[in-house]
Amino acid sequence: MTDKHQQRMAAKKAVMDAKIAKATEERGILILMKGNGKGKSSSAFGTMARSLGHGKRCAVVQFLKGREETGELKFFRDHPMVDWHVMGDGFTWETQNKEQDIATAQKAWETARPYLSNPAYDLLIFDEMSYMFKYHYLDxxxxxxxxxxxxxxxxxxxxxxxxxxxxxxxxxxxSSVEDERHAFRLGVKAQAGIEF
Amino acid sequence: MTDKHQQRMAAKKAVMDAKIAKATEERGILILMKGNGKGKSSSAFGTMARSLGHGKRCAVVQFLKGREETGELKFFRDHPMVDWHVMGDGFTWETQNKEQDIATAQKAWETARPYLSNPAYDLLIFDEMSYMFKYHYLDxxxxxxxxxxxxxxxxxxxxxxxxxxxxxxxxxxxSSVEDERHAFRLGVKAQAGIEF
Known part of the structure; x- marks a missing residue:
């Protein structure tokens, strides 16, 4: 029994090792976190924690501002290796003003863009940027x-x-994060530390 | 044009506000981050950063240990509001020893369990715990x-x-995180700050 397990796992290890040996290119990557499920922005911030743990320099531009003081803002903003920009005036259904939204989107992109030519930064997070394209606020x-x-x-x-x-x-x-269930639909109120 | 936009957004805001008004229950929730895509553990750690930003106490038990020193471990372990336990001896195909894996899983659960009766902790993360059930290492x-x-x-x-x-x-x-594309399959080597 144990021998069979050992053999199966040894075979699996050989497959994994071969895959790892084939991935040799060293470069930065573009990661998209999309979908309607919970966990996209938090995944980006978790990856930032991971990068900071390795001494990497990071910048965040938030294209939509929902609330004044999120937990992630409070937690990361004073870190010496993090630049954090909260742009946007909230969701489009809060401002109800398209011209204002477009101007804000443009300003956010002007803030984000210089980081893409600054080699001092290892990780950039453009949070909720995809809405800018969906609503045609940015090209x-x-x-x-x-x-x-x-x-x-x-x-x-x-x-x-x-x-x-x-x-x-x-x-x-x-990665596409699919919403299979959400506490909000069960009637649970959004809480500090989980939703914001 | 602008008026139409304003009307549409005002209607959307009314729908959103009604939904928010219905979610009134205040309690902790159980979140599952599953699926084959990248971003499950990092989402949990990002949520932890969010909770820490609001002064919440957190504990992490990692049921599988892949590498010695992950970025998240380095980043969070010295935080006064975080307990961090790395259990496990690596993936099952690394140990190739079922008895050892079962004993390690049991020990990890014995570490995790007391937190579930300790009201001082606001957020618990049981990272990669699902494998323990899949491989029948834990009931x-x-x-x-x-x-x-x-x-x-x-x-x-x-x-x-x-x-x-x-x-x-x-x-x-x-939330189910679906793998639509992964840099690893494009031949890009796993890098510090992104994969570990």
């Missing part, structure tokens, strides 16, 4: 171009429900 | 029972590819 082409010209080692994570096709075409990793 | 029933009896305000996040059905039955939020 995707200049963003694709800037992403393609960024420093080779730089990693970028973009989050948001629906992703513009040109971003999906150039992405290295795409 | 799921005692885990379900302990989860159901935990302090009312306590949030728990369990991560792992496949989730045991009894856990899905009692979960409040389930």
């Amino acid at each position: 995707v082409e200049p963003v694709v171009e800037a992403l393609q010209q960024r420093p080779k080692h730089q990693n970028v994570i973009i989050t948001g429900r629906t992703m513009a096709t040109p971003l999906q075409e150039i992405a290295d990793t795409i | 799921v029933e005692p885990v379900v029972e302990a989860l159901q009896q935990r302090p009312k305000h306590q949030n728990v996040i369990i991560t792992g590819r496949t989730m045991a059905t009894p856990l899905q039955e009692i979960a409040d939020t389930i």
Whole structure:
């Protein structure tokens, strides 16, 4: 019994080792976290914690601002290796003003763009950026171009429900977070530390 | 044009506000992060950063240990509000020893269990725990029972590819992270700050 287990696992290890041996290219990647489920932005911030643990320099640009003081803002903003920019005036149904939303989106992109030509930054997070394309507040082409010209080692994570096709075409990793159940629909109130 | 936009957004806001008004229950939730895509554990750690930003006390038990020094371990382990336990001897195909894996799983559960009766902890993360059930290293029933009896305000996040059905039955939020693309398959080597 144990021998069979050992043999199966040894075979699995050989397969895994061969796969790992084939992945040799060293470069930064573009990660898209999309889908309607909970966990896209928190995944980006968890990856940032991971990068900070290895001494990497990071920048966050939040394209939509929902609440004044999120837990992630409070937690990360004073870290010496983190730049954190909260842009946006809230969700589009809060402002109800398209011109204002477009101006804010443009300002957020002007904040984000210089990081894509700054090799001092190892990880960039453009949080909720995908809505800018969905609502046509930003053109995707200049963003694709800037992403393609960024420093080779730089990693970028973009989050948001629906992703513009040109971003999906150039992405290295795409995870789609599917909502199978959400406490909110069970009547549980959004709470500090979990939803914001 | 602008008026139409304003009207549409005002209607959307009314729908959102009504939904928010209906979610009034205040309690901790059980979140499952499952699926084969990248971002499950990092989502849990991002949520932990969010909780820490609000001054919440957290504990992490990692049921599988892949590498010696992950970025998340380095980043969080010295935080005064975090307990961090790395259990496990690596993946099953690394140990190739079923008895050892079972003993390690049991020890990890004995480490995790007391937190579920300790109201001082607001957020618990049982990282990669789902493998323990998949490989029959742990029974799921005692885990379900302990989860159901935990302090009312306590949030728990369990991560792992496949989730045991009894856990899905009692979960409040389930996100399934689907792998649409992964840099690893494009030949990009796993890198510090992104994969570990």
